[in-house]
Amino acid sequence: MNPAPAAAAKQSTPRERARARTVADIIRLGRQHLALHGAAGLSLRAVARDLGVVSSAVYRYVESRDELLTLLLIDAYGELGDEVDAAVEALPDDDYRGRFLALGRAVRQWALREPASYALLFGSPVPGYQAPAERTTEPGTRVIYRMVGIFDAAHRAGVLAADVAPAVVVPPALAADLQAIRAELGLAVPEPAVARGVLVWTSVFGAVSFEVFGQYGADTFAARDELFDHQLEVLLGIVGL
Amino acid sequence: MNPAPAAAAKQSTPRERARARTVADIIRLGRQHLALHGAAGLSLRAVARDLGVVSSAVYRYVESRDELLTLLLIDAYGELGDEVDAAVEALPDDDYRGRFLALGRAVRQWALREPASYALLFGSPVPGYQAPAERTTEPGTRVIYRMVGIFDAAHRAGVLAADVAPAVVVPPALAADLQAIRAELGLAVPEPAVARGVLVWTSVFGAVSFEVFGQYGADTFAARDELFDHQLEVLLGIVGL
DNA sequence: TGTACATCAGTGAACGCGCGTTCACTGATGTAC
DNA sequence: TGTACATCAGTGAACGCGCGTTCACTGATGTAC
Numbered sequence: 260m261n262p263a264p265a266a267a268a269k270q271s272t273p274r275e276r277a278r279a280r281t282v283a284d285i286i287r288l289g290r291q292h293l294a295l296h297g298a299a300g301l302s303l304r305a306v307a308r309d310l311g312v313v314s315s316a317v318y319r320y321v322e323s324r325d326e327l328l329t330l331l332l333i334d335a336y337g338e339l340g341d342e343v344d345a346a347v348e349a350l351p352d353d354d355y356r357g358r359f360l361a362l363g364r365a366v367r368q369w370a371l372r373e374p375a376s377y378a379l380l381f382g383s384p385v386p387g388y389q390a391p392a393e394r395t396t397e398p399g400t401r402v403i404y405r406m407v408g409i410f411d412a413a414h415r416a417g418v419l420a421a422d423v424a425p426a427v428v429v430p431p432a433l434a435a436d437l438q439a440i441r442a443e444l445g446l447a448v449p450e451p452a453v454a455r456g457v458l459v460w461t462s463v464f465g466a467v468s469f470e471v472f473g474q475y476g477a478d479t480f481a482a483r484d485e486l487f488d489h490q491l492e493v494l495l496g497i498v499g500l
Numbered sequence: 501m502n503p504a505p506a507a508a509a510k511q512s513t514p515r516e517r518a519r520a521r522t523v524a525d526i527i528r529l530g531r532q533h534l535a536l537h538g539a540a541g542l543s544l545r546a547v548a549r550d551l552g553v554v555s556s557a558v559y560r561y562v563e564s565r566d567e568l569l570t571l572l573l574i575d576a577y578g579e580l581g582d583e584v585d586a587a588v589e590a591l592p593d594d595d596y597r598g599r600f601l602a603l604g605r606a607v608r609q610w611a612l613r614e615p616a617s618y619a620l621l622f623g624s625p626v627p628g629y630q631a632p633a634e635r636t637t638e639p640g641t642r643v644i645y646r647m648v649g650i651f652d653a654a655h656r657a658g659v660l661a662a663d664v665a666p667a668v669v670v671p672p673a674l675a676a677d678l679q680a681i682r683a684e685l686g687l688a689v690p691e692p693a694v695a696r697g698v699l700v701w702t703s704v705f706g707a708v709s710f711e712v713f714g715q716y717g718a719d720t721f722a723a724r725d726e727l728f729d730h731q732l733e734v735l736l737g738i739v740g741l
Numbered sequence: 742t743g744t745a746c747a748t749c750a751g752t753g754a755a756c757g758c759g760c761g762t763t764c765a766c767t768g769a770t771g772t773a774c
Numbered sequence: 775t776g777t778a779c780a781t782c783a784g785t786g787a788a789c790g791c792g793c794g795t796t797c798a799c800t801g802a803t804g805t806a807c
Contacts, residue, residue: 272804273803273804274803274804302792302793302794303793303794303795304792304793304794305792305793314793314794314795315795315796315797318794318795318796323794323795324793324794324795
């Protein structure tokens with residue numbers, strides 16, 4: 260339809276640029292608001308106030324309150340994904356252990372810095388809000404795909420211990436699910452390892468959530484960095500890396 | 501002060517009984533409301549409506565909205581704790597593996613049945629609400645103490661494998677925290693095992709949270725019971741049971 | 742280059758709603774003599 | 775057993791607040807000829 264050259268995407272009128280800036284401001288203010296009052300307390304009127312504009316004006320940029328939540332969700336997934344990617348890519352391709360540790364630490368650091376955004380992504384669902392799958396699935400799967408990629412690469416390189424003790428049997432019904440996952444992601448890693456990978460995945464976020472959501476007592480753990488690193492090390496043992 | 505016999509606690513006037521029943525009704529309705537609108541949307545007015553009473557009347561029973569949240573928190577911890585206790589105690593003292601599996605399954609079953617209460621206890625913190633530690637710490641630690649008790653009993657019975665491979669070093673700062681925990685709970689189990697126990701603890705809740713909060717895709721796992729059981733089995737391997 | 746028109750951002754008022762909490766009150770239920 | 779009084783549950787009105795969303799509008803900015 261549009262015969263303009265490839266630069267078209269970047270060619271923008273002043274109006275378009277002002278619009279983009281305003282949308283970015285709304286997202287930024289929305290995140291601040293999220294941090295103070297939680298997702299359920301996110302209010303378009305409050306964002307409008309902070310933006311220095313009358314409440315109805317934000318409707319020029321955002322369809323509804325739910326739409327703003329979706330934007331915040333996508334924004335947060337993007338930021339988390341970028342930080343995880345950067346941390347992982349700072350290490351050599353074949354430093355599988357290092358890359359996994361970097362991934363876990365990046366998730367934790369981001370979560371501690373942005374607890375409200377973390378809660379939006381991985382905490383209790385927001386009542387009455389349903390994220391639109393077609394817009395959030397892709398950004399929402401970046402971290403797990405990264406992690407799976409590390410383990411799969413390690414396996415292909417032959418450094419993933421195949422027979423981790425103690426061996427736990429995978430029942431048939433679960434094996435079918437795992438087989439579907441392997442097929443969809445094109446994984447070489449065998450099923451039992453995929454099963455353990457799922458546990459690693461949920462465990463990393465379990466550990467982060469406990470810390471971010473304040474489940475540890477206030478002074479049970481002083482050495483939280485060391486605790487988390489230790490947990491990652493043990494999890495590496497689970498998958499045999 | 502009160503020279504009445506032991507039965508005094510049960511001796512109650514009609515008024516006291518009516519009062520207790522109304523408080524119980526308020527908690528019950530509060531839980532229903534929690535399930536529909538989340539903790540942030542919990543409203544005394546709505547509870548009053550469901551109770552068939554004018555909104556100011558609930559203030560005869562509950563000091564404030566936050567007080568109701570606290571009551572719901574304590575009630576939920578109590579229910580979860582009771583179900584976990586019942587599940588664990590249905591098995592012989594020395595069936596350590598069975599007791600751990602029963603504990604995990606009881607947590608999951610309760611969480612799936614009462615997702616809103618689970619979210620209140622283990623999900624994102626409620627903005628602006630701080631649970632009073634002196635009233636929630638005791639009920640809030642029942643499950644973890646139960647779990648620790650199982651592992652410690654297994655160790656005392658000599659069935660907890662001391663040298664789980666691969667061995668992961670516990671750094672000194674973390675060792676200090678773990679030592680404090682051992683001392684406070686009077687544990688015989690050695691530090692490295694305590695460290696792994698913490699991971700097991702967070703991992704169980706991580707797995708449950710992922711499922712309850714809908715982090716797995718809608719149809720990634722059909723065999724969720726098997727997946728969870730498998731995760732528990734692998735976690736048992738971590739602690740050497 | 743200049744003008745007429747279209748597009749867009751932002752305004753201000755309004756809609757109907759729900760919330761937590763306080764307060765003076767009315768009646769019913771319990772208690773002391 | 776009967777009466778006077780105290781306690782308590784529940785009422786209804788009010789306070790001040792914030793919310794999402796719609797709508798007709800004013801001006802400013804962009805575009806087509």
